């Protein structure tokens with residue numbers, strides 16, 4: 001009962017907070033983790049000689065602080081990569097991002113995209129770009145939206161795109177100018193765009209090695225301890241058959257689920273929790289004999305492919321697959337909370353193998369050496385028209401109860417590992433000073 005700071009979740013966010021508390025000589029914390037091991041979504045596992053992440057997890061670092069911390073955590077166990085990402089569309093592998101690399105598509109599609117972009121820039125008809133579709137139409141025009149922006153994002157978000165806002169777009173969709181669109185339509189370019197143009201990846205151990213680095217310092221970890229009830233009046237959490245008192249609670253578990261375990265929430269706050277939406281993702285991790293294509297990952301906007309993205313896990317480090325074999329992760333999105341039956345997963349697997357063969361990822365005589373599904377029930381928090389107000393009301397209400405939110409799912413934002421690492425450091429500073 002003497003622990004003053006309780007952290008729910010030992011993913012990269014919770015571990016970063018604990019690691020930085022330790023660095024500040026604060027040991028007055030406890031981590032409650034539902035699973036039997038730490039790491040959360042940034043963990044990795046071994047299967048028949050392959051190492052898989054739960055879905056390929058690459059360290060895209062955009063700050064010096066993030067880079068320094070990643071280097072400290074990984075030491076010599078790090079490989080630096082320059083992105084090799086493609087959009088597979090109409091039979092072509094175009095370099096990513098689509099809008100700046102139209103060269104190679106048939107003339108009619110290129111003309112439609114260029115004409116749409118020129119019209120958007122000339123007419124400037126759309127003044128309010130708060131909604132996602134308006135933002136994309138204003139920036140790229142109708143052709144690029146029709147062929148890529150709308151179908152790809154529909155496949156990924158699995159929600160009504162008309163109700164999505166553009167609040168998440170700036171960081172995640174590489175911007176470009178009209179000049180970039182036009183140059184990329186008529187020549188093959190070698191310019192890097194976007195936040196993920198380069199990345200670090202562990203040489204060994206998969207992405208889980210990053211959490212391994214944090215675990216060298218982060219301690220007070222209680223595994224198999226799922227937080228099941230939070231009592232705001234008593235300031236206590238029930239987990240693993242015990243009750244823990246806290247002064248400060250930091251949650252990295254999905255915010256929507258947190259709402260469901262807080263006792264006696266005021267009805268307006270309960271309604272705000274109900275407004276939070278997310279999608280769910282299933283990942284097929286696959287190991288096969290033989291080599292594969294050159295890319296790190298590929299986007300699939302067309303409906304004929306049931307997956308939205310496929311990555312080559314073994315391209316991140318040769319240590320992730322036996323010699324002469326290739327590892328893949330193939331991602332499928334569903335509306336939030338969807339549960340796919342075992343027999344449907346089997347069908348999806350068969351269908352995917354046919355697509356991978358036809359797409360040239362695997363050879364006709366390739367042998368399946370490893371296959372397994374990872375489920376991410378809460379994968380992308382959805383930025384719809386209710387998102388901002390509902391999330392702010394919840395954050396304000398919880399902060400008044402000394403409950404703070406951290407991480408992509410805890411703080412309910414479209415974010416990534418670097419932010420988890422840095423937000424964990426910032427939260428530690430704030431809690432130690434308080």
Ligand SMILES: Cc1cc2nc3c(=O)[nH]c(=O)nc-3n(C[C@H](O)[C@H](O)[C@H](O)COP(=O)(O)OP(=O)(O)OC[C@H]3O[C@@H](n4cnc5c(N)ncnc54)[C@H](O)[C@@H]3O)c2cc1C
Pocket residue numbers: 008009010011012013014032033034035038039040041042055056057058059060225226227228252253254281331376378379380406407408409410415416417418420
């Ligand atoms: C498909 C996909 C691909 C991604 N790819 C990348 C990428 O390439 N690069 C990148 O930087 N980011 C990527 N991300 C984002 C990255 O996964 C997140 O930023 C990161 O995992 C957030 O870590 P976290 O610790 O906040 O959450 P989590 O990893 O979800 O950790 C939360 C922990 O809380 C535990 N928990 C949940 N409920 C309870 C409970 N009731 N009681 C106790 N414990 C509980 C969970 O078991 C888990 O261990 C990707 C995300 C997705 C969905």
